[in-house]
Amino acid sequence: MNEKPKPKHEQVKEMIMSWIAAGRYKPNEQLPTEHELAELSGTSRQTVRQALGTLVQEGRLYRKQGSGTYISAMLERRTAELPTVGVLTTYISDYIFPQIVRGAESVLREQGCRMMLSSTDNDKAKERDQLLMLQAGSLQGLIIEPTKSAQGNPNLDCYLALDYMKIPYLMINERYAELNCPCVKVDDELGGYLAAKHLIELGHERIAGFFKTDDLQGTQRLKGFLRAHHEFGIALRPEHVVHYVTETKGTQPFERALAMLSQAEERPSAIVCYNDELAVGLLEAVRRLELRVPEDVSMIGFDDSFLATATEVKLTSVSHPKAELGKKAAELLIAMMEGTSPSLNRDILFAPELVVRHSTKPYEKNGDKFVRTNI
Known part of the structure; x- marks a missing residue:
């Protein structure tokens, strides 16, 4: 789906913010005139005036009567008292993100830093907007979830621009492939492997996997899921591997699960889910077909979030260190800001563990249990 272009005044605003972020204009320095900005941006003076008015309202610019428009020193004054670290996540208010943020905040607070929290809502255009906004705020460092x-x-x-401005930054959960910044993350491939291996050892051979593959966490979990099947010689049915993206996560996995589980003779005996949030959604698909977890279908989530124990069936799930990951990211960033980090281009990898609860059981057929004992 093609995204609509931004309004022209938003594009001009973004252009000016990028100049500020890159240090092209310093606090209290005058911007070009409206006429010059219109020529530079290829827009009208009215469009430029609208963009400047928004930036003045936000406190990024100020006007002098009869003189022109200037870069505000407000942000520089505000952050001079206390070092500011930006934390940019895909989401803020749901699922595992609050625990990651709290972990980072506890370390930053102890180190005398102020935290500026933003989110992208998992939208790349919003990521750009937030990066420009954070760069314009005289940050000393950034923690980013891509x-x-x-x-x-x-x-x-x-x-x-962050590199050019010498603002240290690192990424959590994953990193963009071309960047050399440190990354603090879970070994997602191992997590996907552990989930599939657990079910195979319980005798399951028709295992479905549901993975969100517009992020690298999902592709790594899928990779581990596939590796376990290959190692143990279990043939995967192509229709039992479902990959989806953020925009379809609310519909596609549920519909595919209903279709799979409706086939009494061929339905999977177990399901591995991208995360606990998806697992809870697929529990409803199981209920709708009057099936039961784990009696008819075993199920495993990922992240060992509060959702894993919030339903009537306590989910087996792969652990995610959440608060510990946030703390480690903040500790590493502080070391980078102080110039004491021994190696900046490295991964800090947390090994996940399988937390076994009540949503998985040995595979049974015609009353007999099939459990692998030679693995």
Whole structure:
């Protein structure tokens, strides 16, 4: 789906913010005139005036009567008292993100830093807007969760601007492939492997996998899921591997699960889910068909979030260190800001563990249990 172009005044505003972020204009320095900005941006003076008015309202610019428009020193004054670290995540208010943020905040607070929190809503255009906004705020460092990391990085210029401005940054959960910044993440491939291996050892041979593949976490979890099947000689049915993206996560997995589970003779005996949020959604598909977890279908989630124990069936899930990951990211960023980090181009990898609860059981057929004992 093609995104609509931004209004012209928004494009002019973004252009000016990128200049500020790159240090082209310093606090209290005068911008070009409206006429000059109109020529530079290829827009009308009215469009430029609208963009400047918005930036003045936001406190990024100020006007002098009869003189012109200037870069505000407000942000510089505001951050001079306390070092500011930006934290940019895909989401803020749901699922595992609050725990990651709280972990980072606890370390930053102890180190005397102020945290500026933003989110992209997993939208690359919003990622660009937020990066420009954060860069214009005189930051000392940035913790970033990339947006749809498996779909490329159209905002490379923003990251190059961070390098040019010598603002240290690192990424959590994954990193864009072309960047050399540190990354603090879970070994997602191992997590997908552990989930599939657990079910295979319980005797399951028709295992379905549902993975969100517009981020690299999902592709790595899928890779581990496939590796377990290959290692143990279990043939995967192509129709039992479902990959989807953010825009279809609310419909496609549920519809595919209903279709699979409706085939009594051929339905999968177990399901591995991209995360606990999806697992909870697929539990409803199981209920709708009057099936039961784990009696009819075993199910495994990922992240070991609060959702894993919030339903009537306590989910087996792969652990995610959440708060610990946030803390480690903040500790590493502080070291980068102080110039004491021994190696900047490295991954810090957390090994996940399988947390076994009540949503998985040995595979049974005609009353007999099939459990692999030679693995």
